[in-house]
Amino acid sequence: MDNHRLNELTLAHLDGCISDSEFAELQQLLESDADARTRYVEMARLDSELRESGGAFDEPASEKSPQLSTWSRMPRVAQTLVIAATVLILLVPTWMMVRPDRPVGNQVGGTTNATPSKPVRSVAVISAEADAVWTAEDGKRIGKGTALEPGMLNLAEGLAQIDFFSGASMTLSGPTVIELRSRNLAVLHRGRVRANVPPAARGFEIQTADVRLEDLGTSFGIVAGDNGQSDVVVFDGEVRAVDREADELSLLAGDTAHLVEGGATMSSSQELGEFPDILAIIERSGDLVQSRYARWKAAATDRRSDPRLIAYYDFENLTDTSRRLANRAVAGSGSELDGGIVGARVADGRWPGKPALDFRGEGDRVRFNIPGEFDAMTLYAWVRIDALDRDLNSLFLTDHFDPGEIHWQLSVHGSLHFATSPIGVPPAPAGFEVAPNEQIQAENRRFWSENFWDASQSGHWFLLATTVDRAKQPSVVHYINGQPVGFNGGSNMDRPLPKLRIGYADLGNWTDPIWAKAIRSLNGRIDEFAIYSAALEANEIRTIYMQGRP
Structure with missing residues (x-):
């Protein structure tokens, strides 16, 4: 592994200035080298933590001008040195940093005043997946590239590869429920997994049916049933099965064993089914990518004919020279609602070859003029959030904030x-350029969803949708990836809404802000955007998600 090149590509990706060819090179490195994946996750974690600690402040989000963090303003060369130095410190062997008589890790001796160091929470990363459907207890979206903390992991269907930071890797075939306890230990509750453990990760363990399977540098598969019984087959090397009574059973290549109620016994060779490896996942993933893109194209073509559409933008056929985003809605005002692309560059969307617009600079935006007044509305967009740099980050903002105009942001x-x-x-009092914020907020109807995004999900695609209906209560519903989510705050949420208006507006920015220095530019990508004159039903939002999920 060329660490210098990996560092260059990783930093370019974290900074959002990586080219398509460099991104392909980075993907190839990560798919082929477990050490590279471990280093990438560590650098991404450090980058995120340094950004958060570099001057960020916690205050209730409101319509005010945010401040850039110190980290965001720091030159990338300086950021590189900080991250490199931090990684170097992390890679210093423990024996060089801890005296023999000093407790290690979180243990603090009675005579020391040292504060225990904060442990790294993540223990593994999802390095590949094919048609994977995950079920997360907290509703958090996970997928390829997600750093995994200790806890339960439920793969409902499909295939996925997990790389532990110890160097071991595991292929899961859904449905599988597994518990990650550390970088060296996992508990298989039910399902099918294949483990590959290189020499550097010897000692990696999987527990199932109350039996501990210690890998001695090998490859093996396990099938765990709902009845508390499991079967294991060794493909290569040696596995040591340690039962509840601490008795050991050595399994060599070709051996199979039956595990039940804390005991392990040799079993006759039996057909346990297939145990896909990483190559099978990558091959299947490539086929799925193209088929999903094709299915979305067919669904998008049908969607264009929905008479409820005010405007629909599929971002197809964009090139580097494109300066117009075409409205594809069959009904309505047609090309009069085309958007003008300002600054944003064309990049890959949810699938390779699917165009998107990348919003990176403070001036990037798509400019619209959409007339009319509406009693109901639905906004949805497929968005890749790379970072939330501002107190508020634009999705779709009308100029200024005149009566009935809408603001949709993160x-x-x-x-x-x-x-x-x-x-x-309202009008500004004498001596003021703008009315006081308290006066603006007094009649403002604001609806904040539950928090759904953090830095660990940077680069992931989300379907964001909001429905509004003046005749209903609650009048606003937020959806994340096809599922309605609750509110974590707002103001005047139970008061009647005005007629809804758009007029001049920006996708990904705010051209005419209330405050002269307000910056709301988006840091991420968008590759589909729609506006309806009706509040879509929950099942319709779910269908849009299922038809378009990457």
Whole structure:
């Protein structure tokens, strides 16, 4: 592994300036080298923590101008040196940093005043997947590239590869439920896994049916049933099965064993089914990518004919010279609602070859003029969030904030925000350029979703949707990846909404802010955007997600 090149590519990706060819090179490195994946995850974690500690402040999100963090303003060369130095420190062997008589890790001796170091929470990373459907207890979206902390992991269907930071790797075939306890230990509750353990990760253990399987540098498969019984087959090397009574059973290549109630016994060779490896996942993943893109194209073509659409933008056929985002809705005003692309560059979307717009600079945006007044509305967009740099980050913002105009954005805390007001921004008192914020917020209808995003999900695609209906209560519903989510705050949420208006507006920015220095530019990509004159039903939002999920 060329560490210098890996560092260059990783930093370029974290900074959002990586080219498509460099991104392909980085993907190849990560798919082929477990050490590279471990180093990438560590650098990404450090980058995220340094950004968060570099001057960020915690305050209630409101309509005010945010401040850039110290880390965001730091030159990338300086960031590189900080990250490199931090990684170097982490790679210093423990014996060089701890005296023999000093407790290690989180143990603190009675005579020392040293504060225990904060342990690294993540123990593994999802390095590949094919048609994977995950079930997360907290609703958090996980997928390829997600760093995994200790806890339960439920793969409902499909295939996935997990790389532990110890160097061991595991292929899961859904449905599988497994518990990650550390970088060296996992508990298989039910399902099918294949483990590959290189010499450097000897001692990696999997527990199942109350039996501990210690890998001595090998490859083996396990099938765990709902009845508390499991079967194991060794493909290569040696596995030591340690039962509840601490008795050991050595299994060599070709051996199979039956595990039940804390005991392990040799069994006759039997057909346990297939145990896919990483190559099978990558091959299947490539086929799925193209088929999903094709299925989405067919669904998008049908969607264009929905008479409820005000405007629909599929981002197809964009090139580097494109300066217009075409409205594909069959009904309505047609090309009059085309958007003007300002600054944003064309990049890959949810699938290779699917165009998206990359919003990176403070001036990047798509400019619209959409007339009319509406009693109901649905906004949805497929968005890749790379970072939430601002207190509020634009998805779709009308100029200024006149009566009935809408603001749709993301908070720095990772929540979806919708706002409108029957009076907009009231006149400024004598001696003021703008009305006081308290006066603006007094009539503002604001709806904040539960937090759904944090830095560990940087680069993941989300379907973000919000429905609004003046005749219903609650009048606003937020959806993340096809599922409705609750509110974690807002104001005047139970008061009537005004007629909804758009007019001049920006995708990914705010051209005419209330405050002169307000910056709301988005840091990420968008590859589909729609506006309806009706509040879509929950099942319709779910269908849009299922038809378009990457």
